[in-house]
Amino acid sequence: MNRDFLYNQIANGIASQITGGLLKAGDKLPSVRMLCREYRISMNTAKRVFLELEAQSLIDSKPQSGYFVSMGSHLKLPLPDVSRPSAVAKGMEPDELISKVYANMGNDGFTLFSIAVPSTDLLPLAKLRKEIMNATRELNGGGAAYEPVQGNVKLRRMIAIRSLAWGGNLHENDLITTTGAMNALSFCLMALGKPGDTIAMESPCYPGTLQLAITLGFKVLELPTHPISGLELNALKEAIPKINLCLLVPNFNTPLGSCMPDENKKEIVALLSKHNIPLIEDDIYGDLYFGAQRPKCCKSFDKDGSVLWCSSVSKTLAPGYRVGWVAPGKYKDRLLKLKLVHSISSSSIAQEAVASFLNSGKYESHLRQLRRTLQDNYQHYVNAIARYFPEGTKTSRPQGGLSLWVEFSNGTDVAKLYDLAIKQHISIAPGRMFTLQNQFENCMRLCFGLPWSVQIEAKLKQLGSLAKVV
Amino acid sequence: MNRDFLYNQIANGIASQITGGLLKAGDKLPSVRMLCREYRISMNTAKRVFLELEAQSLIDSKPQSGYFVSMGSHLKLPLPDVSRPSAVAKGMEPDELISKVYANMGNDGFTLFSIAVPSTDLLPLAKLRKEIMNATRELNGGGAAYEPVQGNVKLRRMIAIRSLAWGGNLHENDLITTTGAMNALSFCLMALGKPGDTIAMESPCYPGTLQLAITLGFKVLELPTHPISGLELNALKEAIPKINLCLLVPNFNTPLGSCMPDENKKEIVALLSKHNIPLIEDDIYGDLYFGAQRPKCCKSFDKDGSVLWCSSVSKTLAPGYRVGWVAPGKYKDRLLKLKLVHSISSSSIAQEAVASFLNSGKYESHLRQLRRTLQDNYQHYVNAIARYFPEGTKTSRPQGGLSLWVEFSNGTDVAKLYDLAIKQHISIAPGRMFTLQNQFENCMRLCFGLPWSVQIEAKLKQLGSLAKVV
Numbered sequence: 049m050n051r052d053f054l055y056n057q058i059a060n061g062i063a064s065q066i067t068g069g070l071l072k073a074g075d076k077l078p079s080v081r082m083l084c085r086e087y088r089i090s091m092n093t094a095k096r097v098f099l100e101l102e103a104q105s106l107i108d109s110k111p112q113s114g115y116f117v118s119m120g121s122h123l124k125l126p127l128p129d130v131s132r133p134s135a136v137a138k139g140m141e142p143d144e145l146i147s148k149v150y151a152n153m154g155n156d157g158f159t160l161f162s163i164a165v166p167s168t169d170l171l172p173l174a175k176l177r178k179e180i181m182n183a184t185r186e187l188n189g190g191g192a193a194y195e196p197v198q199g200n201v202k203l204r205r206m207i208a209i210r211s212l213a214w215g216g217n218l219h220e221n222d223l224i225t226t227t228g229a230m231n232a233l234s235f236c237l238m239a240l241g242k243p244g245d246t247i248a249m250e251s252p253c254y255p256g257t258l259q260l261a262i263t264l265g266f267k268v269l270e271l272p273t274h275p276i277s278g279l280e281l282n283a284l285k286e287a288i289p290k291i292n293l294c295l296l297v298p299n300f301n302t303p304l305g306s307c308m309p310d311e312n313k314k315e316i317v318a319l320l321s322k323h324n325i326p327l328i329e330d331d332i333y334g335d336l337y338f339g340a341q342r343p344k345c346c347k348s349f350d351k352d353g354s355v356l357w358c359s360s361v362s363k364t365l366a367p368g369y370r371v372g373w374v375a376p377g378k379y380k381d382r383l384l385k386l387k388l389v390h391s392i393s394s395s396s397i398a399q400e401a402v403a404s405f406l407n408s409g410k411y412e413s414h415l416r417q418l419r420r421t422l423q424d425n426y427q428h429y430v431n432a433i434a435r436y437f438p439e440g441t442k443t444s445r446p447q448g449g450l451s452l453w454v455e456f457s458n459g460t461d462v463a464k465l466y467d468l469a470i471k472q473h474i475s476i477a478p479g480r481m482f483t484l485q486n487q488f489e490n491c492m493r494l495c496f497g498l499p500w501s502v503q504i505e506a507k508l509k510q511l512g513s514l515a516k517v518v
Numbered sequence: 519m520n521r522d523f524l525y526n527q528i529a530n531g532i533a534s535q536i537t538g539g540l541l542k543a544g545d546k547l548p549s550v551r552m553l554c555r556e557y558r559i560s561m562n563t564a565k566r567v568f569l570e571l572e573a574q575s576l577i578d579s580k581p582q583s584g585y586f587v588s589m590g591s592h593l594k595l596p597l598p599d600v601s602r603p604s605a606v607a608k609g610m611e612p613d614e615l616i617s618k619v620y621a622n623m624g625n626d627g628f629t630l631f632s633i634a635v636p637s638t639d640l641l642p643l644a645k646l647r648k649e650i651m652n653a654t655r656e657l658n659g660g661g662a663a664y665e666p667v668q669g670n671v672k673l674r675r676m677i678a679i680r681s682l683a684w685g686g687n688l689h690e691n692d693l694i695t696t697t698g699a700m701n702a703l704s705f706c707l708m709a710l711g712k713p714g715d716t717i718a719m720e721s722p723c724y725p726g727t728l729q730l731a732i733t734l735g736f737k738v739l740e741l742p743t744h745p746i747s748g749l750e751l752n753a754l755k756e757a758i759p760k761i762n763l764c765l766l767v768p769n770f771n772t773p774l775g776s777c778m779p780d781e782n783k784k785e786i787v788a789l790l791s792k793h794n795i796p797l798i799e800d801d802i803y804g805d806l807y808f809g810a811q812r813p814k815c816c817k818s819f820d821k822d823g824s825v826l827w828c829s830s831v832s833k834t835l836a837p838g839y840r841v842g843w844v845a846p847g848k849y850k851d852r853l854l855k856l857k858l859v860h861s862i863s864s865s866s867i868a869q870e871a872v873a874s875f876l877n878s879g880k881y882e883s884h885l886r887q888l889r890r891t892l893q894d895n896y897q898h899y900v901n902a903i904a905r906y907f908p909e910g911t912k913t914s915r916p917q918g919g920l921s922l923w924v925e926f927s928n929g930t931d932v933a934k935l936y937d938l939a940i941k942q943h944i945s946i947a948p949g950r951m952f953t954l955q956n957q958f959e960n961c962m963r964l965c966f967g968l969p970w971s972v973q974i975e976a977k978l979k980q981l982g983s984l985a986k987v988v
């Protein structure tokens with residue numbers, strides 16, 4: 049029996065004992081050794097079972113004592129199933145839905161649960177303002193002169209240094225700056241593929257990358273994805289003969305918030321490299337981990353430069369600055385040429401400001417605070433869902449990032465829920481936006497970048513009431 | 519006989535009498551009426567002959583007295599011929615040459631005659647710095663928040679107002695901001711064409727647009743272009759059945775600096791619209807006119823939204839800000855979608871700063887000063903060429919913009935001249951960069967964005983000496 053399947057099955061069994069109430073908060077779980085004997089599995093597999101349950105916040109480990117059912121887990125909602133998209137690339141764009149949702153984006157009076165971005169209340173605006181002023185003094189020509197195509201060298205140096213924390217070991221020369229991560233992804237797709245090519249992605253998946261792929265004439269193969277551990281390895285293995293490219297968000301992808309275990313990352317990189325398939329890795333949420341440690345990236349396991357690692361400060365610091373970057377491995381020359389040809393260079397001042405903010409050490413303390421707030425938000429949001437949403441509602445259990453995935457019972461029409469909610473000035477992102485197939489009609493993405501407050505709770509309560517009547 | 523050909527022929531005849539010394543500085547020319555009789559042409563054609571000679575600075579008009587040979591014209595160098603590129607689309611990229619030239623771009627110790635950008639000494643840096651600081655106060659979230667996809671509304675409003683001066687009559691809703699004009703051109707090409715399509719351009723032409731077209735898989739049809747009046751109408755008419763798209767720089771295009779007469783613009787717009795061929799108009803140099811009035815654009819004559827007018831502040835105010843825009847006519851929805859998909863939105867702060875600089879009225883006085891300086895530079899540069907360059911050197915006569923086209927006698931290998939010059943820390947742009955065909959090997963673009971000084975004169979003298987030995 050497949051190893052992946054096995055540990056998932058055991059973990060799910062224990063999880064359902066917890067969520068079903070058979071195991072109560074505070075109950076002690078069997079030891080790793082006992083689990084090995086009971087299920088005839090290896091120590092490693094047993095450890096992965098507990099790691100998975102811990103990642104799901106269902107259990108806590110206590111030093112020298114073992115694992116216990118988490119005290120908060122009685123509030124936990126059931127987990128959505130692994131997605132099962134069609135094994136054939138499809139291109140049914142949810143155009144109308146996307147236009148509707150984006151049209152309300154800049155609308156001040158609305159509560160936007162729909163966009164995966166931290167509220168400006170959570171950003172260090174005063175400090176950033178100072179960095180902008182410094183940048184106009186530091187830069188050649190106050191930022192009015194063209195900078196080198198590759199981008200601000202101070203910024204690239206800071207990103208390279210930060211990459212040591214997740215095993216990226218990048219050098220400033222490995223990086224190219226871009227107008228946000230979306231622009232980095234766009235250059236990667238243009239550099240590596242051509243119309244008619246098939247690109248593999250997670251499912252559900254960020255609508256922007258789906259749209260980008262479709263706009264460039266690619267076919268998108270959506271792959272089954274686990275709400276906790278991300279892309280299913282087997283599905284990718286089976287897809288290999290069909291795909292030319294792969295674009296993944298291994299860390300806290302939106303909408304699920306899943307995080308791919310390190311060994312999966314390693315295996316995927318080796319697999320794709322063996323078949324000469326470039327991997328575009330979108331790591332914009334990587335710094336927003338709720339756990340003790342920043343997760344690694346696929347790039348951490350890249351041996352031959354076939355991983356193109358993309359990120360930005362749009363989810364952590366300043367979306368409006370449009371400061372992103374890519375470490376394109378062996379495709380650097382192609383990317384540089386594309387950047388030159390499509391935009392010559394990046395806007396200078398915002399890059400310099402971010403570089404100097406990173407250099408000051410303020411970024412780390414800001415991130416610590418932001419992660420704490422987001423994790424708190426998430427707990428509050430999930431509790432509100434448990435309290436106010438219809439029975440049977442399932443949610444993903446993000447281990448970081450800005451969004452969670454809500455699955456209503458079958459038959460709930462979330463497109464209709466959107467229409468009802470928007471009348472009450474609440475914006476959500478219907479599940480159908482996150483796929484090019486007819487699936488997820490009973491799902492939605494709920495972002496928790498808005499700070500918790502009685503108003504937010506009231507809005508979630510309103511949303512829950514609406515969900516009960518659609 | 520074709521009307522275009524006729525007035526050009528007559529003008530060139532008189533021009534060569536002047537440059538050849540047959541007509542001396544201060545000599546009176548025949549009147550319009552006499553010219554009509556002599557050549558059996560209409561009053562309009564005769565007037566165009568004088569306008570053309572005036573545009574070439576060969577003659578001056580004196581009120582109530584008629585036309586006289588210009589006092590400075592004894593220094594005038596002969597004009598290069600109308601270009602005669604192949605009538606078949608070609609794609610021989612001057613890759614190596616371009617890499618070489620760009621590699622030296624950020625090099626501080628070099629005299630860069632190769633890049634078409636005003637020196638930062640000519641930019642209002644202190645004022646811009648203040649605008650940047652104001653922008654961080656004015657903007658929502660200090661510029662850290664995403665702005666609407668279409669771009670900063672204040673900036674769009676200011677561009678719309680300025681468009682009244684050249685008959686654009688745009689509304690803020692007609693405009694989309696971009697990361698510089700190059701990014702606007704990139705979106706236009708992606709929105710309107712597909713790999714295999716043929717796009718018509720002037721020849722010689724900016725290497726960036728040639729590269730962009732090739733990168734996107736287009737075939738480029740380079741069209742004969744007159745150094746004074748720009749694209750040859752007849753050539754475009756003949757090309758109509760072969761082309762899907764047209765990209766022109768009607769005002770002071772680089773490298774020639776030609777300016778298309780209004781009636782040509784009008785005729786081209788009508789012709790292309792009749793054949794349903796979109797016209798992408800790059801107007802980045804439009805505000806840098808040496809004459810009394812800002813020239814119109816093709817967009818001024820656009821009746822059905824088939825002209826996509828692109829521009830930026832990169833040639834006039836702040837290249838490093840990457841603030842550009844496009845008025846895409848009836849293709850607005852397509853462009854908006856492309857911008858969203860490829861970069862979400864633009865960097866906020868630089869746009870707001872430019873908007874407020876434009877709004878303050880400071881832009882107009884800055885432009886007046888800049889135009890004066892550039893025209894002075896141009897005169898100095900041309901005089902230096904006449905003095906120091908090999909006999910037989912021809913130059914274009916830019917009526918605005920930042921660059922002039924230098925044609926050495928046949929057999930002069932400018933790629934070799936580049937290698938010699940770069941050793942002396944002088945960078946030029948070899949003519950072969952401005953085409954995808956094997957032509958212009960004896961030409962170069964010389965930009966006059968560097969303020970005149972004894973050092974610049976010495977560098978031009980050095981360059982002239984080198985040109986005499988290659």
